[in-house]
Amino acid sequence: MANQSKPGIDRFTITIALKKSGADVFRAITEDVAKWWGGNDLKGSSTKLNDEFVICHEGAHYSKQRLVEVVPDTIVVWLVTESELNWLHKDKQEWTNTKMIFEIAVEGDKTLLHFTHEGLVPEKECYLMCHEGWNTVIKDYLYNFIDEGKAHFQ
Numbered sequence: 001m002a003n004q005s006k007p008g009i010d011r012f013t014i015t016i017a018l019k020k021s022g023a024d025v026f027r028a029i030t031e032d033v034a035k036w037w038g039g040n041d042l043k044g045s046s047t048k049l050n051d052e053f054v055i056c057h058e059g060a061h062y063s064k065q066r067l068v069e070v071v072p073d074t075i076v077v078w079l080v081t082e083s084e085l086n087w088l089h090k091d092k093q094e095w096t097n098t099k100m101i102f103e104i105a106v107e108g109d110k111t112l113l114h115f116t117h118e119g120l121v122p123e124k125e126c127y128l129m130c131h132e133g134w135n136t137v138i139k140d141y142l143y144n145f146i147d148e149g150k151a152h153f154q
Contacts, residue, residue, distance in 0.1 A: 012120040012131060014138045017110045018147050022073040025111050028146045029076050029102045030067075036145040037137055039153030052081070060086055063095055076102040090125050113142075 018025055028035075034042040037055065044053030049070045056062045062084040069077035083095035098119030105112045115138045120130055141152040 010121055011116050011118045012127075012134060013114065013116045014134060015112055015114045016139060016143050017107075017112055018143065019109075020111055020146050022104045022106050022111050025104050025113055025146055026073045026076070028142065029113075030070070032145065032151075035151035035153055036141040037153075046078075062086075065100070068099070074104055085126055087129070088125050094124050094126050095119075113138075113146075 030047045033046045033053065034040070038053075041056050041058075042053055043056070045051040046053045046065070046067065049067055052064060052066045054062070054064045062082070063080050064082040065078040066081050067076065068079045069075060078100040080095045080098050080100070082093075084092045085094060086092060088094060098117060101114075101116040101118060103114040103116070105114070115134070117130070117134060120127060120134075124130075144150040145152065
């Protein structure tokens, strides 16, 4: 697992290596978001093109995502159409119009998952906390859910 975050570009990126198939990784990202990111705070659907879902952690985080690209076992792209990060002081809608991109590639006996939050840049107020948050969500919650079947949320 490597963190490939680079300041000064228009995105934040993390790559994890998994022992599961590309189909297993794709299924976890599209069908099981509530188990690794949203819990009971997820409403809507996240499986096919144009599906929309909301994550709302009351008083802290609200974001509405629409699936704008879905290629089975290869890529899933969520466009954040609405957001409110209540803990920010300047622009609570910093995530609006950003994209979360999940790219899946098989290399030998591993499946690589490249996660990118396009638009999350060091100049954003939320960058440091979101950097830490995505590291936890992707490298811990999602990784453990895919590789070991351990759901973070039930």
